[in-house]
Amino acid sequence: MNEALNSPRLFSDMAAMESYMAESYGERVFVEMLQNADDAESMRFHVVERDGHVFIANDGKPFDETDVKSICRSGASEKQRGKSIGYRGVGFKSTTHLSDTIYIHSNDCTFSFSRSLAARRLNIEDLNAVPTIRIPFLAGEIESNVLDMMNELKRMGFTTIFIFQHANYQTLIQEVESLTEDYLLFLRHIRQVTIDVHGIALHGSIQKRGDIISIQFNNRSSSWKQLGRDGAQLAFLLNDNQEIVPCSRKQAVFHCYLPTYEESPFALKINSDFSTDPSRKHISLDERTDEALNQSASLLFSELQSQVNSDCSQLTGLVEVIGKRNTFNKIPRRFIEEFYSMLRKDWILARDGRIVSPEHFKKRPTFLDESEWNLIRRHTPLLGTLPVTNGEALQALDGFLHDFAKESYTLAEWILMMSSEDFMKSLPQPLYIKLYANIFRMARNQDLFSQTTQDLHGCLIASGDTYVLIKQAKEDDLYTFFNELRKHISTSELRWIQEKFEINLDFTSSTETSTIQKQTSLSTNVPRQEQSTRKVISRWRAAEQQCMEFEVIQGNTPRDVSKQNLGYDIVSRTPSGEERYIEVKSVKNRGTKISFTNNEYTAAHIHGDHYYICVVYDDAEDLVFEYIRNPLEKLVLEKVVRQWEWVCEEYDGEIFKVQGQ
Template identity: 30%
Template sequence: MNEIIKELQELFLKEAKSSPMLLSDLASMETYIAESYQERSIIELLQNADDALSNRFFIKKVKESIIVANDGRKFTADDVMAICRSGSSTKKRRGVTIGYRGIGFKSVVNLADRVHIISSDIALTFSRQLTSNLMQEDLKVPLIRIPHDYTPIEDHEKVISELLEDNFNTIFIFEQLKQDNLDNEVEYFDSSSLLFLRRTKQVEFDTNFSKLINVNRKNNGNYNFVTIIEDGIKENWLVYRKKSNEAEAIAFLVDENMTLVPLEAHRSVVHSFMPTKDNVGLPVKINGDFSTDPSRTKVTYDDSTKSSMEECCKLIVEIINYHMRNPEYHGLFDILSKKEESVYSKFSTTQKFKESFIQLLRNSLDKSKWFYNRRDGKDYCSERLKANPEWLNESDFLDFCTDIDCIPLGKQYESIYPGFLKFSETYGVKILTIEEALQNTINRSPTINGGIEVLTEIIKKYRFHLESIKEDLNKAKIIKFSEEGFLSLNELNGREEIDSEYYEGLKIKLNDFNDLTYMFKTLNSPLNIKEYNSLYEHKNHTNSIMHSNTESKLNYTLSTKTQNNESNNKVLKFNSTLQKWRSVEVNLVSFLQLDESIDKVVDVSKSNLGYDIEIYRGSDKEYIEVKSVERIGGTISITNNEYSTANEFKEKYILAIASQTNEGLEVCFIKDPLNNLDLIKRVTRWEWICDSYEGELNFFRF
């Protein structure tokens, strides 16, 4: 018998005989640990291998045994002692190694009834039967406690020799298998469990379920680009760490277009190097030096966990700032906006990890200068930022923010950082209020659209309590007059006439024009509203607003090269990414990317900007709103938001009416739709509809 094994056996046997009840208690504790670690034996063995500086990890079924091997450092006497003792370990916390309790190896009790370890000069066996023989009494004994000389049931010498020749240094042999447990673990093993390991590069399973997993880690300075290939299927990840020796890390899944994509809920879990069952609250993976329960499947909320959570939040803030300076990957802000709320937690006193984490992230953003302003090259915190309200056009929003010394988060950020505006709103960036806009118009005249929008929003919000803002409203310059331009109500003498363009625009915006009359009456205004033939007398709940000459229609060309130029009806065939199962917006983006006259195409359809696609031609920028119909010629409708945006961008705004079939995508492009379509305002839904239109017709075949 090896001297190390002999000494340890004598030590623990003496202890057991002097206190057999303690040995029995250790057996019960081992059973509890094994049950807690159910279906995590492979994970624990992987952790041990990675701590031992292993690059390769191998599991093979041989006859009725399972062989596990790694090429890490060889076992020492201290390692054997740590395995034999409960709650003891040679590992340390704070990111140097993974485990720290010394009880994880006892999870292998779920795999087999007899376990052998072969490493360097050490060859030992753990067996309840052999321990009971030594004790010489009928007593419940643990599997992993008293080591024995290597005593296999089967002959494994050939396999051991082959593994040692293949430079594996430590071999575990499991005999008298509980086969179902291992098969389940191998079948459902998630290769992303390897993300936060330090060194493991290859994992191979050769059991009833075979898998080969290779991990490649490439350091790109601020992050590691990790590629995991499982049986030929590849996943790419960005893994951010503050420092290479720190535990805290954030991992984002990356698709084939190098865009960060959200994880499914069951995969977006907290890792304490290996995965727990706690959800992050965001569709990413995070790793930290989190305390866990004995099973290592649930995070426990203590000082160490809180400290690690705070460090992870600080890391996300750094990632945001870095990404704003170097937007090489899209999708970050979309992902960070998809926070998951727990309904259960609202009715429970139990503290959920994800709720605590999201709140800590909010706090970190509030305290940090996370926003990088590309205009002046400076960083700003949330309190210096303002988001654009839906009711206000971009031009006036930018002017108002300049006057109140705030950094405006305009629509341009959405094309650079998709999802940015929703992210800003989600994490507490304040929206410009109507009160702030009203104050601004006391000293600054807005545009016509801006004046209409401010007045309309005032009526909407303060319809029944105008007295509360009467002073500011009387001083604000939000109404344009035919000769005098913008004047405040205090400056009126009763002879002024509202500008006709302003008046028509106001009628379009207001749901009920009587609200305007009521406001002027309440404020005792001398305003003389010019009487037009009322277009706001509701009949059958509809109005008609005519725009431009119906005989003047537009043929708009996207400069698509085609050999068929005989008419405006074009059929274009491309070997492209167009797919009939994808959405109309996505397929149209794919087509536009093939147009040689277009430099850049950005899909912003999820951002509620009043349009779906931005296209760039040199310094020119155009905005496309996609309307899906069953057939070209079908009725379309546009919302008030889309109407306002079209009114703002005019000739830069393009309506793309699209019909998608199994054969292809047919699109009618209409430029400046407000001036080139007959629109009817449908009062019941407050949207603009059109049942006839002319434009350039294109057909893109799948």
């Protein structure tokens, strides 16, 4: 009282600050009281309205002298960040939005805050110059109906009761009606919430069994898997089989113990001691938030690493959750940056005991669809290329790490697999032929571009119910094999294979009358009198024409559509019938910034895995073609306001070098 009389300007400023806090917190009065109750280690939280008065009660630790001082002041709370909520001691100021006369009963004592009473005692006529929650008064006479309800709540075991006299409960009703079970998820102590306000009756219960949290609220139920305890926490939605599934976009938000309006980067919940604005609705990116984001990202990475390296049954659901970004806003983007930096390190346990990074993980090549790739991964004899996880979890992990991996199986590894009889027996005939078509194509490209050869003498082909080495195959088996193979390769590729193997194949007559003349060994290591010269592409043509030439070298059939403004320059059809949509970017050297127009961005979105960026640049005497498949998935793009373009400063694709002239 003396302080208020001696410093009237300061007292008036406090009133203005209180008014600001009430307006800023607005529709978060209920959650502020819920937070305070949880901080007091309450098990039960109860809200009831009687005769226009609102009672909010909990059964936590009763008030002591320190609590009274903290609630009266601003920023004087004893709460510590990371250990409790509302550390600034200002949250309770928002409750003046409900009433300017508040009673608090706790520890066998009842005191009140009243703006009108404080104004009378201080002889201040302007109520706007008087804060409500500053000067506590020992309660005098209390209305009988208020006293009766207070005593009833005490008999129910509640230790602290807040009474908002003649409350503006319409605001509270709007807030209560917007509540979901999410508000109860990260509470530390409260296990039961009951609300009975002006005809609205809600009941919530929380059960915790290990890391599983089950919530019932307002006829809704949900189960969550929660990771972490103090500091950072994550929560994954569970289905009826207790399997991890993506939560809805509305649920996928950051929590600062209670939900904010900030979207989570993935379909999960992230809770930590983030810095927020006064309303606690938006996260502020400062040093404390940055630390909390790092801790949260580390927690998610540790969970992923644990599940991958232990073949956990929950891995499929986890990968589904983190396999698709939910938003590209600033806060989640910072989380993604930290999480992805951890992903790029060595952490995957392979079946041969090595620890590898996603960069060395095997990604699905473009010529295989997912079902074909999954079959190959299940049966490959190259166990060192597999993580310890398998089955559906392996399929999910392959899909998730595809954009982090640098390469698929090498030609030498494909040859090793095609030399395994057990592996060959696992392949259906169409896939077996498709693999050989692409193996021969890769071998031919190596021969043409780098003049290196691969020994194919150990590869097997079908012979009745068994498999034999190509060089030991009967003429009929060879004819059947190559007759099927030529449906998937170009004429030039077939000619190269015949020259390579020194075999003459005649497909002009029927199977019965055709002859296959086998001249020498099929080993590709046999020296030839005439070596293939390295293919050369003219440097002086436009980049689009250079890319067209390179597509022809690969056995594809390209078509220039650059003048049609489709969002790509070339449509190229592979021998297997796949159409590739290629946008050509010519740069001076690798690392030069490339950009996307809106049209190109849209085309990339529509065509997905069939859309490629081909970056063309010089490397000494070579002309380099760097292909980036599905760039929207693989690249980190930044929207820059010139004309709308999508800019990328780092790219990493499959590189081919061709001698320029």
